[in-house]
Amino acid sequence: MLTLTENASDIVTTLINKQVPSEDGGLRISGPTDEGFAISAVFVGEPGDTLVESGDAKVYLDGAASQVLDDKILDAQVTSEGAVQFQLAERPAQ
Known part of the structure; x- marks a missing residue:
């Protein structure tokens, strides 16, 4: 399953x-497409989301994203301009 860093x-x-601002609000990741993953803020996930x-933090993954990101780590940072950048990394082998 996708893992989030503390950041x-x-x-x-x-x-x-x-x-x-919702109790079930979260980040929803769908895709991938040729352009990458779609990321949006949602009040609640869609039926079938993981x-x-x-x-x-709550992150909702659609079916395709859930499969592709199963062994990944999601990290994020805020740029000096105030934009959020997300990065994916491989989970280290155990």
């Missing part, structure tokens, strides 16, 4: 609290 969890929580929770 990603904090940023997702802050972002969602500002954009969709929910990943890390602290107070």
Whole structure:
């Protein structure tokens, strides 16, 4: 299952609290397409979405994204311009 870094969890929580203040609000990742993954703030996931929770952060993954991101780590950072950038990394082998 997708894992969030502590930084990603904090940023997702802050972002969602500002954009969709809802108990079930979260980040939704769908795709991938030729352009990559679509990321949006949602009040609740869609039927069939996989929910990943890390602290107070909720991330909803559609079926395709859930399969592709199953062994990945999601990290995030805020740029000096205030934009959020997400990065995916491979989970280290155990």
